[in-house]
Amino acid sequence: MTEYAADEVPQPEPVPAPPGRGATAGAEPAAAPVTPADAADAARLVAFGLQPKLLPARDAEYAELLRRHRDDPAFARLADAVAAGLGLVVLEVSTRAGMAVTAAEDSVFAVRMGDYARRASADSADRFLHGLAHLAVAALAFPRPEDLADDGYIGRLTVNGVDAFVRQACRRLEERAAEDGENTDPATGAPGLEAAWRVYARRSATGATKDARRLAGSTTGIIAKAVTFLVDSGFLQRTGDDAGGTYRTTARYQLQVRDMAGGAAMSELLELGVVPVADGTGSLLPGEDTDALDLVADAGLPFHSP
Incomplete structure (x- = not known):
């Protein structure tokens, strides 16, 4: 039997713990x-x-909670889960847009266009025009794909400019209908804007008052109501009173329009040729034949620098 000194006694090898323990x-x-x-x-x-x-x-x-969302993944997951539980879709969380959320269709926070339009007017034609006004504002604010992709881009528009934009689009649609020999509204199944332009073109830009005051049921009155709603929703900021009211877009509105940019109606508006998307020098064409478009004063389309 081998004898060891007290300090030379060998120590047993450590035994690995069993899996899971x-x-x-x-x-x-x-x-x-x-x-x-x-x-x-x-x-x-x-x-x-x-x-x-x-x-x-x-x-x-707010800024500190945004920083925590950025730096703490567990907290970010928790905040996103809270949003999802409320029926909210998180579009972006950043210092420029804050926690930008949009409501899913079944969310208690959802504001449906139909509900907005019914509050705006009891007339079905007016409700339709309110929806078209919102569509036109979005198309005019971000007319090019690169405008939506650029986080630093700020769109600018005016009430009268939006009206001019839509009436110019109506003129293009009228010309297209004449070329196709369509003297009546298109058949069921035709693109929505093809049927819409006639309703808009028949409506006065300002109303019938002698001093050309803007009436609520006029096209500029409807557009003004739409942009006021967007200001109250944090999507636009009012910057002046010229041309019926001047506005600039916010980061939150850019995210919202990105979410809806694939819609067929917006694509149709952009494809009419009223808004070029590839010349690289500016976003909008100058008005054409404006004397025949029933425009209010100073209704020229605002020019967007790239």
Whole structure:
């Protein structure tokens, strides 16, 4: 039998822990449990996102929660889950747009165009024109694909300019209908705008008052109502009173239009040739034959520099 000194007694080799028991080398530490305070902060961030006019640069708590969403993946997942549970779709979380959310169709926060139009007018033709006004504002604000793709792009528009844009589109549609020998409304199944232009073209731009005041049922009155709704929703900012009212787009509106840009009606508007998408020098064509378009004063289309 071998004898060892006290300090030379061999030590047994460590026995590896069975799979699934004990810590293993290189294992990720367990995630910290979600606390009520974390849930409250996540809900608070979503609440900030539901205030479309609130800018992160003007609220320190909002900015801090956005920073946490960026730097803490677990918190980001929690906040996104809170939004999803409320029926909200997160479009972007950034310092430029804040927590930009849009409501899914079944969300309690959804504002449907039909509901908006019914509040705006009881007349079915007016409701239709309100929808067309929103479509035209979006197409005019971001007329080129690169405008939507560029986070730094800011669209600018005027009420009278939107009216001029739509009436110019109506003129193109009228010409196209004449070339095709269509003297009546298109048959069922034809593109929506093809049937829409006649309704818009028949409506006065300002109303019938002697001083050309803008009436609510005129096309510029309808457009003004639409852009006011977009301002209240944090999508546009009013910048002046010229040409019926001047406006600039926000990052939140750019994200919203990106989400709807594939719609057939918007594609039709852009394909009419009123808004060129490839010349690289500006986004809009000058007005043509404006004397015949029933335009209000100073209704020229605003020019967008690239």
